[in-house]
Amino acid sequence: MSSISKCLSLRVPADVIYRSLKDTRLEQLFPEFFTGVTRRLTATNKANSELQFTTTTYDSQIHINEIFRLKVLQSNSTEIIYMTRTNIANDPVVESIIYTHIANILYALLMLETGYVNGLMERHNLK
Numbered sequence: 001m002s003s004i005s006k007c008l009s010l011r012v013p014a015d016v017i018y019r020s021l022k023d024t025r026l027e028q029l030f031p032e033f034f035t036g037v038t039r040r041l042t043a044t045n046k047a048n049s050e051l052q053f054t055t056t057t058y059d060s061q062i063h064i065n066e067i068f069r070l071k072v073l074q075s076n077s078t079e080i081i082y083m084t085r086t087n088i089a090n091d092p093v094v095e096s097i098i099y100t101h102i103a104n105i106l107y108a109l110l111m112l113e114t115g116y117v118n119g120l121m122e123r124h125n126l127k
Contacts, residue, residue: 002089004102006082010113014070014078018048020112021068062094063087064101080109 010017022041027034036058045051048070055064069081084102088094 002095002098003083003085004098005084006102006106008080008082008106008109009073009077010080010109011077012113012116013076014048014072016116017068017070017078017080017109017112018051020108021051061088062097064098066105082106 027039037055039053039055042052042054050070051068053064053066055066056062063086065085067081067083069083071079071081073079082102082105084098086094086098
């Protein structure tokens with residue numbers, strides 16, 4: 001099983017990150033982008049500190065296990081340790097899919113931080 005780990009610090013509270021990772025509105029609003037892909041939370045989730053997902057494709061050929069560990073650094077800062085494992089190793093096509101998936105997750109987390117910080121700054125400027 002191939003494994004990749006990334007670490008990221010965001011200026012966002014852990015509970016906001018936790019809720020955003022659990023959000024399923026994209027899958028509900030745009031099911032055509034998730035055809036053949038199933039993403040499930042596993043039973044070992046710990047509120048505001050750890051989330052685990054299992055994602056499978058079409059005929060269950062590709063399994064992606066993801067673990068997000070959240071560690072509060074300061075009042076509004078969180079360290080995220082993101083670990084990904086897949087059942088297929090040494091396949092350049094699958095590795096490309098996995099790397100793209102990881103990049104999309106990290107990009108979404110960075111956009112969450114951007115929106116959160118901009119919202120705080122806008123609220124502060126309104127006062």
